[in-house]
Amino acid sequence: MSDALNPHRRPARTPRFPDGPQPDPAGSHHERRIRSFQPRRSRVTAGQADAIERLWPLWGLDIDGRRTLDLTELFGNDHPVVLEIGFGMGEATAQMAGDDPGTNILAVDVHTPGQGNLLNLAEKGRLTNVRVANGDAIILLREMIAPDALAGLRVYFPDPWPKKRHHKRRLIQPEFLDLAATRLRPGAVLHCATDWEPYAEQMLEVLTAHPRFVNTRSDGGFAPRPGFRPLTRFEGQGLDKGHVVRDLLFLRV
Numbered sequence: 111m112s113d114a115l116n117p118h119r120r121p122a123r124t125p126r127f128p129d130g131p132q133p134d135p136a137g138s139h140h141e142r143r144i145r146s147f148q149p150r151r152s153r154v155t156a157g158q159a160d161a162i163e164r165l166w167p168l169w170g171l172d173i174d175g176r177r178t179l180d181l182t183e184l185f186g187n188d189h190p191v192v193l194e195i196g197f198g199m200g201e202a203t204a205q206m207a208g209d210d211p212g213t214n215i216l217a218v219d220v221h222t223p224g225q226g227n228l229l230n231l232a233e234k235g236r237l238t239n240v241r242v243a244n245g246d247a248i249i250l251l252r253e254m255i256a257p258d259a260l261a262g263l264r265v266y267f268p269d270p271w272p273k274k275r276h277h278k279r280r281l282i283q284p285e286f287l288d289l290a291a292t293r294l295r296p297g298a299v300l301h302c303a304t305d306w307e308p309y310a311e312q313m314l315e316v317l318t319a320h321p322r323f324v325n326t327r328s329d330g331g332f333a334p335r336p337g338f339r340p341l342t343r344f345e346g347q348g349l350d351k352g353h354v355v356r357d358l359l360f361l362r363v
């Protein structure tokens with residue numbers, strides 16, 4: 111029996127918000143087996159739901175993996191575009207966008223409450239230079255961002271995946287850098303930060319070894335936190351536990 115005629119077929123899931131984030135189709139025809147995130151069931155507050163319903167059609171982007179984005183059209187100007195992967199609740203993103211209106215921030219996460227929160231912050235701060243993408247950043251980079259399109263890439267406090275058997279889920283690895291290097295234009299900065307010491311060492315090792323990135327630090331080490339990066343929510347939690355925070359700033363050559 112064809113699926114369409116099957117009376118036991120489960121109805122397609124309706125999206126939680128009529129015009130809000132759509133289910134990420136990346137898992138179907140753009141399959142990616144190992145993911146750097148764990149889908150979370152988190153409560154969406156009324157304020158976040160309201161922001162998504164009103165603002166997603168304006169500032170939201172569903173990662174469908176089906177087209178290359180025209181970033182000038184997306185932002186309505188040709189300012190440089192920086193991709194931030196994993197913005198969490200978005201407070202640091204909103205602050206950086208407000209501090210630097212001449213730079214567009216394409217912020218991607220899979221976390222619905224954070225998407226609602228960032229949209230709210232963008233509206234409150236009258237920020238016109240933030241767009242919020244829903245889905246897997248790898249699909250976004252691989253399928254939807256043109257070569258040399260990005261002026262920067264920010265990965266702040268990516269999930270550390272501390273257990274050895276989960277290390278393959280860590281975002282910052284050679285294959286990711288191969289992909290990122292093609293989407294970043296020469297001279298673009300890849301900026302990572304982490305409070306997880308072994309991950310910091312791994313980041314430094316793979317970035318230093320990569321032929322298309324060069325450390326901005328002449329001593330080849332970690333960088334002090336640059337003034338433009340605010341403290342993030344995850345960073346605060348790490349600092350409360352006594353963790354040491356490391357920044358890494360590498361140029362795409």
Ligand SMILES: C[S@@+](CC[C@H](N)C(=O)[O-])C[C@H]1O[C@@H](n2cnc3c(N)ncnc32)[C@H](O)[C@@H]1O
Nearest residue numbers: 146147196197198219246247266267342343344
């Ligand atoms: C540990 S949190 C850090 C959040 C924020 N940067 C901070 O410092 O507070 C990492 C975030 O990255 C997101 N993330 C991880 N892998 C991702 C991917 N492949 N695509 C989109 N988001 C991802 C997770 O959903 C999570 O919100």
